[in-house]
Amino acid sequence: MSDDQTTISRAAATALGEEVMRLAGFAPDHARAITASVVRAQGDECHSHGLYRLLSCAELAEKGKVDPEATPLIDDRAPAIVKVDACRGVSLTAFAAGLPLLVEKAKTAGLAALAINNCYHFSALWPEIEAITDQGLVALAMTVSHAWVAPAGGAEPVFGTNPLAFGWPRPGKNPFVFDFATSAIARGDLELHRRSDTPLPEGVAVDAAGNPTTDPLEAVNGAMLTFGGHKGSALSTMIELLAGPLIGDMTSAQSLAHDDGAGVIPMHGELILALDPASFLGGAISADTSGAEALLTAITRSGARLPSSRRYAARRRNADRDMPVRRAVLADIEALAERLRQPQ
Amino acid sequence: MSDDQTTISRAAATALGEEVMRLAGFAPDHARAITASVVRAQGDECHSHGLYRLLSCAELAEKGKVDPEATPLIDDRAPAIVKVDACRGVSLTAFAAGLPLLVEKAKTAGLAALAINNCYHFSALWPEIEAITDQGLVALAMTVSHAWVAPAGGAEPVFGTNPLAFGWPRPGKNPFVFDFATSAIARGDLELHRRSDTPLPEGVAVDAAGNPTTDPLEAVNGAMLTFGGHKGSALSTMIELLAGPLIGDMTSAQSLAHDDGAGVIPMHGELILALDPASFLGGAISADTSGAEALLTAITRSGARLPSSRRYAARRRNADRDMPVRRAVLADIEALAERLRQPQ
Numbered sequence: 001m002s003d004d005q006t007t008i009s010r011a012a013a014t015a016l017g018e019e020v021m022r023l024a025g026f027a028p029d030h031a032r033a034i035t036a037s038v039v040r041a042q043g044d045e046c047h048s049h050g051l052y053r054l055l056s057c058a059e060l061a062e063k064g065k066v067d068p069e070a071t072p073l074i075d076d077r078a079p080a081i082v083k084v085d086a087c088r089g090v091s092l093t094a095f096a097a098g099l100p101l102l103v104e105k106a107k108t109a110g111l112a113a114l115a116i117n118n119c120y121h122f123s124a125l126w127p128e129i130e131a132i133t134d135q136g137l138v139a140l141a142m143t144v145s146h147a148w149v150a151p152a153g154g155a156e157p158v159f160g161t162n163p164l165a166f167g168w169p170r171p172g173k174n175p176f177v178f179d180f181a182t183s184a185i186a187r188g189d190l191e192l193h194r195r196s197d198t199p200l201p202e203g204v205a206v207d208a209a210g211n212p213t214t215d216p217l218e219a220v221n222g223a224m225l226t227f228g229g230h231k232g233s234a235l236s237t238m239i240e241l242l243a244g245p246l247i248g249d250m251t252s253a254q255s256l257a258h259d260d261g262a263g264v265i266p267m268h269g270e271l272i273l274a275l276d277p278a279s280f281l282g283g284a285i286s287a288d289t290s291g292a293e294a295l296l297t298a299i300t301r302s303g304a305r306l307p308s309s310r311r312y313a314a315r316r317r318n319a320d321r322d323m324p325v326r327r328a329v330l331a332d333i334e335a336l337a338e339r340l341r342q343p344q
Numbered sequence: 345m346s347d348d349q350t351t352i353s354r355a356a357a358t359a360l361g362e363e364v365m366r367l368a369g370f371a372p373d374h375a376r377a378i379t380a381s382v383v384r385a386q387g388d389e390c391h392s393h394g395l396y397r398l399l400s401c402a403e404l405a406e407k408g409k410v411d412p413e414a415t416p417l418i419d420d421r422a423p424a425i426v427k428v429d430a431c432r433g434v435s436l437t438a439f440a441a442g443l444p445l446l447v448e449k450a451k452t453a454g455l456a457a458l459a460i461n462n463c464y465h466f467s468a469l470w471p472e473i474e475a476i477t478d479q480g481l482v483a484l485a486m487t488v489s490h491a492w493v494a495p496a497g498g499a500e501p502v503f504g505t506n507p508l509a510f511g512w513p514r515p516g517k518n519p520f521v522f523d524f525a526t527s528a529i530a531r532g533d534l535e536l537h538r539r540s541d542t543p544l545p546e547g548v549a550v551d552a553a554g555n556p557t558t559d560p561l562e563a564v565n566g567a568m569l570t571f572g573g574h575k576g577s578a579l580s581t582m583i584e585l586l587a588g589p590l591i592g593d594m595t596s597a598q599s600l601a602h603d604d605g606a607g608v609i610p611m612h613g614e615l616i617l618a619l620d621p622a623s624f625l626g627g628a629i630s631a632d633t634s635g636a637e638a639l640l641t642a643i644t645r646s647g648a649r650l651p652s653s654r655r656y657a658a659r660r661r662n663a664d665r666d667m668p669v670r671r672a673v674l675a676d677i678e679a680l681a682e683r684l685r686q687p688q
Contacts (some may be wrong), residue, residue: 078454078623080424109453110422115624138590154646166582178578210647228572234522234651237643238510245635246482248625253642254635279422280459281592291589291598295502298597299581302498303554307578
């Protein structure tokens with residue numbers, strides 16, 4: 001462990017997180033859901049979605065953007081659609097509210113969609129994906145964000161970083177899960193380059209005139225690019241359409257306009273699909289499993305690594321021990337707690 | 345028009361195509377479906393899926409692989425799933441057989457899946473996508489192919505070229521449609537480089553040891569790569585799982601093994617999803633349309649081109665005139681017709 005790292009137990013992290021979220025104004029169920037999400041990510045050593053997110057959630061409440069006591073409204077829209085209005089709350093409580101009906105509909109109809117509207121979304125998509133694969137279902141999830149990313153061949157930001165995540169259940173094993181931004185670089189990484197004034201990799205950003213740039217300030221004033229050129233750009237358009245207009249929610253451009261300079265976590269919608277292998281296959285499930293396992297074995301045998309394997313390794317490593325965390329992050333959270341504990 | 349191009353009317357192309365397919369042994373409905381597909385692609389100047397495919401379809405029949413008289417079997421599997429067993433016929437007749445039930449289920453349940461099994465698939469995915477957007481539905485389609493593509497970081501071919509296609513209906517306009525291979529280069533392009541012994545672009549292939557190569561022969565003995573590095577590779581894995589094991593069909597490796605050196609069009613499955621905006625939105629459809637249109641306008645205003653725009657321009661250009669076609673392709677088809685017309 002490096003000098004800037006320390007460790008914290010799950011119990012201590014949970015107690016601290018719940019206290020800080022309660023002090024920031026979140027209702028108990030929201031405080032518990034946010035804390036469980038960031039503690040879980042910290043245990044998987046996903047630092048970008050770990051404990052430090054407590055700071056941005058507190059900011060979201062202090063700026064009066066999120067409704068920290070919102071009660072999600074469930075709308076049983078169609079035989080294969082459940083919609084949940086998060087009512088300006090965090091996505092996590094809305095997802096928890098909609099999950100049982102999504103699972104029931106997927107197992108009855110064969111596949112189903114959960115559309116979450118009007119949610120603040122700060123978490124990774126893989127915890128939602130794993131909640132669905134835990135039920136033996138295949139999962140696909142996507143959200144928009146804020147318009148920071150230009151389409152291939154364009155000069156102006158139109159798309160969000162638009163993550164796409166997928167999960168395939170593997171009986172007795174960790175599921176096959178990927179969860180990636182369709183932008184060529186994470187927004188947080190661009191910000192780190194800007195602060196340290198270090199050049200960006202080639203091919204991840206354009207300046208305001210649409211010319212390739214490795215200058216982080218030019219990129220902030222211009223736009224990030226998608227991964228994979230025009231194909232990644234097409235995929236990001238699909239995510240805008242499915243997680244935005246299809247479900248009656250905002251595109252990344254609309255979400256950025258709604259933020260109105262506050263610079264907080266984006267509010268928008270999320271689309272999640274669940275597909276039931278048993279419904280597709282009937283009695284042929286064991287044959288299916290062997291085909292999928294042969295594929296995943298061939299990938300690792302070819303020398304490649306399955307996505308999420310680093311995360312699963314961290315989960316195993318930290319299962320029976322305290323979780324690593326950056327000292328600076330923990331100090332910031334403790335300072336925030338100290339401030340919030342003072343009488344107003 | 346260049347010297348190696350000529351033109352042919354839709355009527356003449358259709359008559360020639362149906363005659364050749366009938367002579368090759370296809371039943372009338374198969375011959376009509378194949379011909380309609382290649383004539384439509386030729387009219388959109390999609391030469392890779394145009395008239396020249398008549399040659400590979402005839403080869404498929406002559407090698408005894410396809411069942412040229414197969415009757416697709418429809419299985420109303422679940423409230424949101426229709427499966428169609430193509431029974432070793434071409435995908436086109438199976439798709440036509442399953443489409444009405446897919447549309448009905450999507451409009452009733454909110455979304456639905458059409459899984460086609462045991463089909464020979466030589467056509468692009470966009471005609472199927474457009475058949476669904478014509479019904480006011482959003483569409484997503486994918487297939488595997490033959491294992492020619494290595495995962496990012498791997499040295500052995502595991503994936504097919506695995507196309508992914510998406511469509512969004514736009515009232516009064518051509519739909520937003522993309523249809524791309526998840527391989528970094530088309531198999532046909534690799535073949536052209538091999539025949540002409542010209543170097544490949546950087547980053548599209550590896551040799552048998554997994555090292556980057558621009559030598560087309562090394563690439564044929566090694567593997568192609570996916571677009572977009574580990575993200576494209578993850579996406580290709582998803583397509584293998586969804587269009588293969590989920591629907592009880594073959595992965596690209598299994599399909600290549602099944603081909604057993606015949607070198608013909610791959611047989612495998614296909615997964616198509618249809619989502620109904622009216623079911624998701626209820627009374628809010630006009631608001632949805634404006635959000636989507638604002639997005640698509642922003643993409644073109646930023647200087648980027650929408651996918652399929654070249655194809656739609658060709659369609660407009662050729663709507664009231666004969667279609668361009670390469671002389672050599674037409675000569676090959678006419679020579680095939682001449683040969684097949686001879687008594688055996």
